[in-house]
Amino acid sequence: MSAHIAIDAMSGDFGPHLLIPACLAALAEDSSLTLTLVGDASLLSDLLTQHSGWDRARLHVEHASEVISMAEKPSSALRGKPDSSMRIALELLRDQRVQGCVSAGNTGALMALARFTLKTLPGVDRPAMMTAIPTQQDECHLLDLGANVDCSAEHLYQFAVMGSLAAASMGVANPRVALLNIGSEAIKGNQQVKFAASLLEQAEHLNYIGFIEGDAVFRGEADVVVCDGFVGNVLLKSSEGLAQLITERIRRVFQESLTGRLVGGIALPLLKRLQDELSPATHNGASFLGLPGVVIKSHGSADQQAFLSAIRRAKQAVAENLPQKLHGHLGDLLL
Amino acid sequence: MSAHIAIDAMSGDFGPHLLIPACLAALAEDSSLTLTLVGDASLLSDLLTQHSGWDRARLHVEHASEVISMAEKPSSALRGKPDSSMRIALELLRDQRVQGCVSAGNTGALMALARFTLKTLPGVDRPAMMTAIPTQQDECHLLDLGANVDCSAEHLYQFAVMGSLAAASMGVANPRVALLNIGSEAIKGNQQVKFAASLLEQAEHLNYIGFIEGDAVFRGEADVVVCDGFVGNVLLKSSEGLAQLITERIRRVFQESLTGRLVGGIALPLLKRLQDELSPATHNGASFLGLPGVVIKSHGSADQQAFLSAIRRAKQAVAENLPQKLHGHLGDLLL
Structure with a gap:
């Protein structure tokens, strides 16, 4: 089953230098996968030229001019940085241009931006x-x-x-x-x-x-x-x-x-x-439950192999159609 | 250095059947150790007769008619059971008849009874x-x-x-x-x-x-x-x-x-x-800090070897004179 995932390419302790090789490995192992890297377009393009053999049709770059740091407050990530790579990645998901989103960034900021951008499923606080x-x-x-x-x-x-x-x-x-x-x-x-x-x-x-x-x-x-x-x-x-x-x-x-x-x-x-x-x-890659889309949080300190695991988890969640299943059943169960 | 420790002999998931062999092993490995087993005197004496080779001069039994269960609320342990083995063991410590106390019982009850019986060191809530x-x-x-x-x-x-x-x-x-x-x-x-x-x-x-x-x-x-x-x-x-x-x-x-x-x-x-x-x-045996005496909490599920470790920890804390050291220095440091 094909999947299109947005990657917060500026995230994590090591940023795009580490995430790009992981993304290329994910593309190489699954020909039905498409990725959109979100971040500084000129930096990402430069880094991509250092690698060869990848399929341009399945790897896109979406520009975002700002980066949310690990130490940033969720409130400042939400209000102060309208063009962060994390936010743009989530907006691609909201607009259904991708089916999932992976970030190795600041957990609190990802939580705040995901709630703001995607809203929670009905009944979920x-x-x-x-x-x-x-x-x-x-x-x-x-x-x-x-x-x-x-x-x-x-x-x-x-x-x-x-x-x-x-x-x-x-x-x-x-x-x-x-x-x-x-x-x-x-x-x-x-x-x-x-x-x-x-x-x-x-x-x-x-x-x-x-x-x-x-x-x-x-x-x-x-x-x-x-x-x-x-x-x-x-x-x-x-x-x-x-x-x-x-x-x-x-x-x-x-x-x-x-x-x-x-x-x-x-x-x-x-x-x-x-x-x-x-x-x-x-085991890297935690799912955010309670959102209408697939959002996966990778460890900030993830190495290449670990980030690859997070991308795999996103593909799996897309295949399982988890948000839709939650949406269908939560009503019966919540208070 | 000699030490005299009170044992809440009715405590733990397995009670005196397991604790007594551990106590006898502790006495056997250290001829300067004295223990007082606190609990149902007739039961404890019966169990002791099943073992041989121990030194009556270093093993005493102190009667207590009640037992605090693992599921008991601290408030009920405090108010409802004036003659529990846990409480009597702590009172032996308060009255300086022993230098330390070991229990494998209910943590909340031990905390409440220790605070009530011994009081905390000045400045410690x-x-x-x-x-x-x-x-x-x-x-x-x-x-x-x-x-x-x-x-x-x-x-x-x-x-x-x-x-x-x-x-x-x-x-x-x-x-x-x-x-x-x-x-x-x-x-x-x-x-x-x-x-x-x-x-x-x-x-x-x-x-x-x-x-x-x-x-x-x-x-x-x-x-x-x-x-x-x-x-x-x-x-x-x-x-x-x-x-x-x-x-x-x-x-x-x-x-x-x-x-x-x-x-x-x-x-x-x-x-x-x-x-x-x-x-x-x-590693079994946690120290209660902030009391004027040595109180050691063993895992409820401790086996014989683990309870022996808890007794050793009590001996060590007595040797280090930890409560006295805390008492002497807390004043400079607390708010």
Whole structure:
């Protein structure tokens, strides 16, 4: 299935120098894909001349004169920069000139601009960022990941509904939905979580299974895990940090002892496979749920491989027609 | 150095059946240790008769007729159960009949009873739970871990001061103190975190280094990481879950392929060492800071080895005389 995706080409910690090779790799692996790079047209064209072998019919450049920095306030991104690459990319999506949009930029600004440009789906107060993380069973869809720092119980409820529909659209039958908490007993947690639990217990169309703790998330005890964006972001990033720590230590274990060195030559490739499976690069690309179009947030620090994963995720979301599915079912489920 | 520790012997998911063998192991490995088991005296005495070889002079039983359950509200633990094992253990500490107290019980109840029984140190509004987690550098002291679900900026500031003093008393020179956040830029985070940052920037006696993200925690970019108890608990527990997931996957990688099976016999013992190093059992035992005595919280689900670690941590805190050190220095640092 063909897809046309807009890329916020000025975004991320490394900007177009890193994103362009990732885009060319995405085009090379899928002949039905078309990309529009949004950003400083002369810079982008210059950079593109350094590469060869790409198909001009499937790679366009759309000029945008401004760039939103990582440290910029959402309010200033919204009001002060009408011609930012992020905003123009979202406007291409709004005007249906593309079917999806990928940015590695400032999360808060992307959230504010996406809400302003695209509006949220009916009944949704705030879009939420969701991604899949590996578990002992399979994977788990976690939301929100940082778009919403403070969440009311109603927001958490809406995230649960959107997450459940999104997981179902990805093939999970009757997704088990849980609220992340610091204990499984009903008395645990803050007010928002306790009240969200009481709302979810009454939601007949949801397979709400109750509270879940951090360790049970990775044991795979739920298919959808709901939390506020502060907590979700900490969970996601600390997991990445720990996975790095563990692979680093494994390498050291094999280097330190003689037996380790002898065995390491054979064992390390096996562990490399594991590392790839758990790597943030493989899982990069969080979906904004609750918007009428496909918006994917890549890690700011994404490398080429990781940004390629984010583009793939955008293609997948376009193919699944996720926004349309959410739009069709949210009405039955929201309060 | 000798130590006398009270054990809330009715606590934890498995109660005295699991805790008693851990206590006997602690006594066996340290002839200067004395323990007082607090709980149902006839049950405890019965269980003790099933074991032999322990020194009656170093193991006492103190009767308490009530038990606080994991699902009990702190308020009911405080008002409804004057003779709980947890409370009696804390009263032994208050009355200086022991030098420390270990419980694997309900965190909220332990927090409420400790504050009520022992009172907090001058200038401290709320005690905080701290533990050390492994990093790529060495280790990092993380607080709060779940005793305080909602925290004001002032609470986070106090946690930073206590965490810094505690890390210093454990031998960390000029500890680097950071606030856990979802971005390193000043605009990121919720109101409490931003305001806490402004307080910490003005604290001259603290080596405050700014915001830290979840991945940087495990890279070892700070010695003390401060957050509210909800976030800290999620970080700690999800890390445990992920570490389990990774070791499980490693085992599977070695079992699946023929090369893997051949190599695994040699590689797995090396990985076992790593697993032990990262295991929650090795790191079990969180210190309550801000109280005039040593109170250690063990995981409710601690196994025998993990509960033994918690007892060792209590001995170490007694040896370091941590509460006294905090008492002596807090005055200079708190607002």
